Amino acid sequence: MKDTITVGLLGLGTVGSGVIEILEDHKESIQHKTGCDVTIKTVLVSNLTKPRDIDNTSTKLTDRYEDITQDPDIDVVVEVMGGIDHTLTILREAIENGKHIVTANKDLVAQHGAELFEASSRNQCDLFYEASVAGGIPIIRSILDGLSSDKIRKMMGIVNGTTNYILTKMTKEGVDFDSVLKEAQELGFAEADPTADVDGLDAARKMTILSILGFSMPFNLEDVEVKGIRGISLADIQYARQLGYSVKLIGVAEHDETGVAVNVEPTLLPVEHPLSSVNDEYNAVYVYGDAVGETMFYGPGAGKLPTATAVVSDLIAVVKSLRLGTSGSAYVQPQFPKQVKEKKDQLTKKYMRLHVHDQPGMLMELTKIFAEYGISFDQIIQREADKDDERELMMVTHQVSEEDFKRAYNDLESLSSIRSVDSVFRVEGSN
Ligand SMILES: NC(=O)c1ccc[n+]([C@@H]2O[C@H](COP(=O)([O-])OP(=O)(O)OC[C@H]3O[C@@H](n4cnc5c(N)ncnc54)[C@H](OP(=O)(O)O)[C@@H]3O)[C@@H](O)[C@H]2O)c1
Numbered sequence: 001m002k003d004t005i006t007v008g009l010l011g012l013g014t015v016g017s018g019v020i021e022i023l024e025d026h027k028e029s030i031q032h033k034t035g036c037d038v039t040i041k042t043v044l045v046s047n048l049t050k051p052r053d054i055d056n057t058s059t060k061l062t063d064r065y066e067d068i069t070q071d072p073d074i075d076v077v078v079e080v081m082g083g084i085d086h087t088l089t090i091l092r093e094a095i096e097n098g099k100h101i102v103t104a105n106k107d108l109v110a111q112h113g114a115e116l117f118e119a120s121s122r123n124q125c126d127l128f129y130e131a132s133v134a135g136g137i138p139i140i141r142s143i144l145d146g147l148s149s150d151k152i153r154k155m156m157g158i159v160n161g162t163t164n165y166i167l168t169k170m171t172k173e174g175v176d177f178d179s180v181l182k183e184a185q186e187l188g189f190a191e192a193d194p195t196a197d198v199d200g201l202d203a204a205r206k207m208t209i210l211s212i213l214g215f216s217m218p219f220n221l222e223d224v225e226v227k228g229i230r231g232i233s234l235a236d237i238q239y240a241r242q243l244g245y246s247v248k249l250i251g252v253a254e255h256d257e258t259g260v261a262v263n264v265e266p267t268l269l270p271v272e273h274p275l276s277s278v279n280d281e282y283n284a285v286y287v288y289g290d291a292v293g294e295t296m297f298y299g300p301g302a303g304k305l306p307t308a309t310a311v312v313s314d315l316i317a318v319v320k321s322l323r324l325g326t327s328g329s330a331y332v333q334p335q336f337p338k339q340v341k342e343k344k345d346q347l348t349k350k351y352m353r354l355h356v357h358d359q360p361g362m363l364m365e366l367t368k369i370f371a372e373y374g375i376s377f378d379q380i381i382q383r384e385a386d387k388d389d390e391r392e393l394m395m396v397t398h399q400v401s402e403e404d405f406k407r408a409y410n411d412l413e414s415l416s417s418i419r420s421v422d423s424v425f426r427v428e429g430s431n
Contacts, residue, residue, distance in 0.1 A: 002075075004037040005319045008068030008099070010044045010090065011081030012052060012061075015104055015131070018308025019078060019315075020054065030312070034319040042068050044081065069093040076318050078311060079103040080131075088112050095119045095127075100327060102314040104131035104307060110205035110221055113212070117331050124328035126321055128314035133206040134159050134283040136306025137299040138313070143213045143287070150289035152214040154254040156428065159206040161281035161301040162190045162197040163229050163249040168279040171237050171246065177230065189281055199228035200249065200264040207251035210285070211262050215255050216335040219262065223340055224251075227265040236353060236423050239394045240268050243379050245351075246276040250428060258345035260338075266425045268351050268396075273429040343403040349378065349427035350397045350405055354412075355419040358391045362417040369411045370397070373404040390419060396427055 009016055023030065023038060030038055042060045044067070045052075052061070060067075068074055069090060077094040081087060084107050091101055091108075092115075101120060103109065109116070109132045120127040130140045134157070143152070158164050162184060169180040181198065184190035196202045204224040211219045229249050240247050245268035253262040269276045274296050278284040283301025288294055300306035321327045356362050367377065379396040397405070412418050 001323060002036060004039055005034070005075050005322060006073050007038060007040045007076045007078055007315065008042045008044070008071065008074040008094075009040050010065070010068065010077060010079045010087070012043050012045050012054065013080070014304050015080040015307045015311060016043070017053070018304035019080060019311050020059075022305065022308050022312045026312070030316060034316055035323060036319065038315065038319060041074060042071065044068055065090045065093075069097055069099065074099060075322065076100045076102065076315060078315060079105055079108075080311060081105075082107070084108055084111060088116075091116060092119060095123050095125050098123055098125060100126040100318045100322070101128070102311055102318060103127070103129050104311055105129070106132035106202070106205045106209060110208045113209070114218060117333075121328060121331050126318045126327050126330055128317055128330070129209075130314050131307045131310035133209050134285060134297070134299070135161075135301040135303065136309050137283055137285065137297050137301065138310065139210070139285045139297050140213060142295075142297055143210065147287065147289055147292065147295075150291045152255065152287060152289050154252070154288040155207075155210050155214050155285060156253075156275060157203070157207060157210065157251045157285040158248055158275055158278050158283055159210075159251055159285065159301065160197055160200075160203040160249060161283055162194065163200075163203070164278065164283070164301075165189050165281045166198070167229065167232070167237075167247055167249065170232070170234060171241075172279075174234060174238075176234055177232060198230055200226040201228075203249060203251050203264045207253055207262050207264055210251075211253040211260065212334060214253060214287070215260050216332075217260060217338045218334045219260070219338060223262055223338070225261075225263045225265070229266055231423060232266055233423070236425070239353060239381070240351065240425075241271075242381060243268070243351075243394065243396060244271055245269055245427065246271050246273075247425070248275060248278075250275065250426075252426070252428060259341035261341040261346045263426070268425055268427045269429045275429070343406070344401050346402040347399045348402070349399055349430065351423075351425045351427050352393075352395045352397075353422045354393050354395075355385055355422065356391050356393055357417040357419060358389050359417055362391075363393075365415060365417060366393075366412070369415065370408045372411075373400075373408045375400045375404060375408055
């Protein structure tokens with residue numbers, strides 16, 4: 001049995017430097033838990049001339065990934081560099097050379113997880129990725145282990161800290177989307193190119209991973225319907241409050257006898273719902289299981305030490321299975337064929353905000369169109385709009401299928417009284 005497990009680290013940025021810090025600061029406790037030393041031999045970076053706060057005597061920096069993938073001394077590769085195609089090439093080679101993998105890379109796991117799991121199983125290697133969803137929250141282990149005896153019906157996640165920070169600021173300070181985004185970029189909470197965050201792609205990748213694990217079906221990113229937060233106005237947030245809701249970017253994955261639907265979209269949640277109180281850059285995942293009922297996992301979704309905690313915990317799991325001789329046995333293939341719900345079976349409540357021409361019978365005309373598809377309203381508020389002859393309507397439907405809602409929505413165009421439909425959001429958690 002080895003006394004020392006040797007690690008190759010890919011990336012020494014925010015998370016990579018946190019991994020080194022935790023391995024140093026918690027050295028004794030990690031030794032106690034694993035029964036051996038864990039040392040980082042080589043670190044891959046792209047710029048060797050950048051000043052680094054790292055002990056060069058025991059750890060070598062390189063810009064050649066082969067120094068890690070082809071080093072027979074290295075047992076485990078910890079990937080915290082990000083990226084997709086080039087990183088995939090590196091991890092493929094590492095796995096084929098028998099290295100165990102820990103990664104924080106949701107982009108890679110969501111897009112190429114199936115291939116990497118197949119390769120690692122074939123090579124009796126472990127592949128863990130706890131940090132890829134919700135940073136410091138141990139949600140993957142909770143689903144795979146803690147809730148493994150249950151049947152998960154629904155998962156709802158605030159899994160993108162940037163958008164949650166933006167929506168919290170808009171709600172609490174009444175600042176519009178563009179100004180908050182700019183401030184978030186200046187503070188380093190949002191990327192210079194915020195597309196993946198604000199357009200919902202980052203959350204969709206995480207919901208893909210959670211759906212594969214929660215429902216044991218081989219989903220991919222294309223199965224997720226995605227709508228980001230760019231279209232959200234302060235007016236929507238304020239009216240939602242009047243109706244008793246908060247506005248959050250929520251990933252919803254639900255499973256019933258008609259299949260699974262996975263959506264990421266701006267969603268109205270009752271203010272008393274536990275996810276409504278998840279603010280700023282925090283993440284949370286709400287899981288509903290047949291037997292356990294409601295559970296919620298809350299914590300920091302990103303950041304140097306929270307994310308590195310998840311990475312190092314995965315590393316400890318790899319080391320334990322290496323020492324027990326059980327490497328490569330943790331991965332279980334999805335058990336069921338993919339079953340994606342049809343639109344007619346996707347039932348939700350909807351919020352709509354629209355400007356209408358203020359004329360007698362207008363509301364009746366409008367509700368008649370929805371009634372033709374069996375859609376009724378739970379809440380309606382109206383107020384005078386800025387223009388004399390206009391009114392603004394905010395409406396929340398009862399449960400409606402996506403298909404019927406779309407048909408009714410299309411029929412609205414035939415009404416001369418409709419000036420504009422300003423927003424349509426999902427409503428969750430109140431049925
Ligand atoms: N930051 C978080 O809070 C967080 C949370 C959850 C998951 N993650 C995931 O963790 C990963 C790393 O994130 P991060 O924030 O730590 O990134 P980062 O701060 O940008 O660091 C990236 C590191 O990887 C190196 N690198 C990048 N591309 C490379 C290449 N082609 N060849 C060699 N080295 C390369 C960089 O080298 P140089 O130092 O030379 O530039 C840098 O050290 C990403 O997959 C991210 O999605 C991050």
